[in-house]
Amino acid sequence: MSDTVTCPNPKCRATISTKGKAVGDKVQCPKCGTETQVLATFGDEFNISSIEVPQEGGHILHPARQVCTACGAVLGVRDAVCPSCGGDVRTGRTQVRITREQKKRRGLLSRKPKPGPQVPQKAPVVRQRVVVSTGMSTGVKVLIGLGVLIAVVVIAVVALLMLT
Numbered sequence: 560m561s562d563t564v565t566c567p568n569p570k571c572r573a574t575i576s577t578k579g580k581a582v583g584d585k586v587q588c589p590k591c592g593t594e595t596q597v598l599a600t601f602g603d604e605f606n607i608s609s610i611e612v613p614q615e616g617g618h619i620l621h622p623a624r625q626v627c628t629a630c631g632a633v634l635g636v637r638d639a640v641c642p643s644c645g646g647d648v649r650t651g652r653t654q655v656r657i658t659r660e661q662k663k664r665r666g667l668l669s670r671k672p673k674p675g676p677q678v679p680q681k682a683p684v685v686r687q688r689v690v691v692s693t694g695m696s697t698g699v700k701v702l703i704g705l706g707v708l709i710a711v712v713v714i715a716v717v718a719l720l721m722l723t
Contacts (some may be wrong), residue, residue: 567628568593569651594631629653 564586566573571591580586582599625634629646639649646653 564595564597566591566593567595567631569629569653596626 562576562578564575564577566575566588568588568591571588571593573588573590575586575588575595577584577586577597580597582597584597585594586597587594625636625638625648626632627634627641627644627646627648628651630641630644632641632643634641634648640647644653
């Protein structure tokens with residue numbers, strides 16, 4: 560177990576002493592008053608006697624849970640954003656959620672954008688693909704294609720006659 564814990568409040572982040580506290584005890588931050596739980600550090604020995612066995616056919620629930628660093632709510636293992644405070648469990652940042660009523664009180668919903676000076680917009684740039692001509696007309700290209708086709712057929716016929 561570590562002798563110190565960092566305050567989970569993102570605005571505070573004070574170091575709290577955990578001397579004399581056991582794993583699982585709650586400690587309160589002296590600066591902001593946020594409560595946090597004393598956790599075991601990686602590599603501490605596991606005490607199997609601390610597991611409670613259910614009586615008479617009870618079921619043990621899956622222990623994969625996580626705690627929101629902003630508000631302390633218990634979340635599922637796959638939750639990334641806390642539903643109660645909007646805090647991101649991965650980064651520790653909190654999102655400020657303003658309800659519709661709060662927006663109305665603050666006048667955020669009733670405001671319409673003020674017309675400002677008209678700024679001329681740039682004309683859209685039209686990009687076209689340029690085809691470079693080789694100087695041959697379409698008729699010449701067709702004749703060349705037919706000539707190649709006839710040459711291939713003649714070569715194939717000659718090859719067949721030579722094999723027989």
